[in-house]
Amino acid sequence: xxxxxxxxxxxxxxxxxxxxxxxxxxxxxxxxxxxxxxxxxxxxxxxxxxxxxxxxxxxxxxxxxxxxxxxxxxxxxxxxx
Numbered sequence: 291x292x293x294x295x296x297x298x299x300x301x302x303x304x305x306x307x308x309x310x311x312x313x314x315x316x317x318x319x320x321x322x323x324x325x326x327x328x329x330x331x332x333x334x335x336x337x338x339x340x341x342x343x344x345x346x347x348x349x350x351x352x353x354x355x356x357x358x359x360x361x362x363x364x365x366x367x368x369x370x371x
Contacts, residue, residue, distance in 0.1 A: 311359040339368025
């Protein structure tokens with residue numbers, strides 16, 4: 291298991307992509323707050339592909355880095371957290 295890195299430690303390209311997807315996906319304030327509460331303590335995640343469903347969106351990642359947001363009706367790959 292790996293721990294999600296803190297936002298400041300994400301590579302700049304990942305930070306930019308996630309910020310763009312947050313705007314594109316119109317994530318609700320409630321879901322953004324759930325995401326913040328989940329990610330702040332740097333939870334453990336699998337080394338491979340994973341995703342976490344927050345209601346209006348799914349956060350998808352691989353190992354210690356989140357990679358993208360999907361809409362709730364889009365299929366995600368990897369281990370469901």
